[in-house]
Amino acid sequence: MPIRxxxxxxxxxxxxTARAALITRYGNVPPEEADIIVALGGDGFMLQTLHxxxxxxxxxxxxxxxxIGFLMNEYSEIDLTKRLAEAEExxxxxxxxxxxxVDGMETTALAINEVxxxxxxxxxxxxxxxxxxxxxxxxxxxxxxxxxxxxxxTAYNYSAHGPIIPIGSEVxxxxxxxxxxxxxxxxxxxxxxxxxxxxxxxxxKRPVMAEADANSVMDVTSVEIRSEPAIEHRILFDxxxxxxxxxxxxxxx
Numbered sequence: 001m002p003i004r005x006x007x008x009x010x011x012x013x014x015x016x017t018a019r020a021a022l023i024t025r026y027g028n029v030p031p032e033e034a035d036i037i038v039a040l041g042g043d044g045f046m047l048q049t050l051h052x053x054x055x056x057x058x059x060x061x062x063x064x065x066x067x068i069g070f071l072m073n074e075y076s077e078i079d080l081t082k083r084l085a086e087a088e089e090x091x092x093x094x095x096x097x098x099x100x101x102v103d104g105m106e107t108t109a110l111a112i113n114e115v116x117x118x119x120x121x122x123x124x125x126x127x128x129x130x131x132x133x134x135x136x137x138x139x140x141x142x143x144x145x146x147x148x149x150x151x152x153x154t155a156y157n158y159s160a161h162g163p164i165i166p167i168g169s170e171v172x173x174x175x176x177x178x179x180x181x182x183x184x185x186x187x188x189x190x191x192x193x194x195x196x197x198x199x200x201x202x203x204x205k206r207p208v209m210a211e212a213d214a215n216s217v218m219d220v221t222s223v224e225i226r227s228e229p230a231i232e233h234r235i236l237f238d239x240x241x242x243x244x245x246x247x248x249x250x251x252x253x
Contacts, residue, residue: 005026006029006033007023008039008045013040016236022080025077031052031055035058039060041066045214046062048214050244054231060234061083061087063075073087073236076088086238090167090234095212097224099210100223101219102219112152113149116147116209116227117146117211118209120207121205125200125208127140127200130197130198137182140179141179147172147174148173149165150167153165154247160177163175166244166247167247174190175188194224196225197224198221198223
């Protein structure tokens with residue numbers, strides 16, 4: 001039986017054009033009926049597709065038709081069914097963010113890459129960090145802080161000088177952005193099972209926003225972050241070009 005493919009694409013013209021060409025060549029079914037979902041775009045669209053396919057059985061295979069493609073395979077219209085049949089699967093667990101705002105409202109969101117807290121005013125943020133109920137840093141003065149998964153360790157985390165974490169590692173990265181006090185504090189590696197709570201000190205004077213991938217919450221007073229092993233995101237990569245190889249290669253370029 002031929003592979004049933006659902007093609008999705010970002011709004012970019014190059015992605016939409018590619019989708020039309022691939023549908024003409026390979027056909028198309030709704031994501032709910034697909035064996036594999038093929039996402040055309042960049043990493044941002046790939047994250048969006050993974051979130052949307054969370055409750056579906058089909059894995060997601062990305063092809064780069066965007067500006068960034070760390071989570072994507074190279075684009076080609078040739079032999080796609082063969083590539084899909086030979087693709088290697090990586091399973092990612094997301095982070096769960098529970099953010100509490102100044103007015104007491106709580107927001108829960110999932111993040112495949114990272115949960116970040118960022119100052120949203122002119123003054124630096126003041127944060128208090130607790131891990132598994134134990135106070136680890138009474139005051140971190142910075143532009144922000146984030147908790148990243150291994151898959152997200154080469155994204156915002158790496159730009160903030162955080163460590164690259166191999167896929168399959170049972171750790172998370174806690175990374176500071178432009179730390180002023182303690183000066184040059186870069187962060188820590190934490191067990192994947194850790195529950196991180198970040199409290200915002202002086203939230204009215206020093207407002208902070210929180211983001212889980214592309215989901216933003218303004219004026220937070222606290223954010224709790226933990227890994228969610230019950231949720232699995234399945235991504236397909238061409239043999240020899242999976243996340244493990246990309247993470248290693250990133251450190252030598």
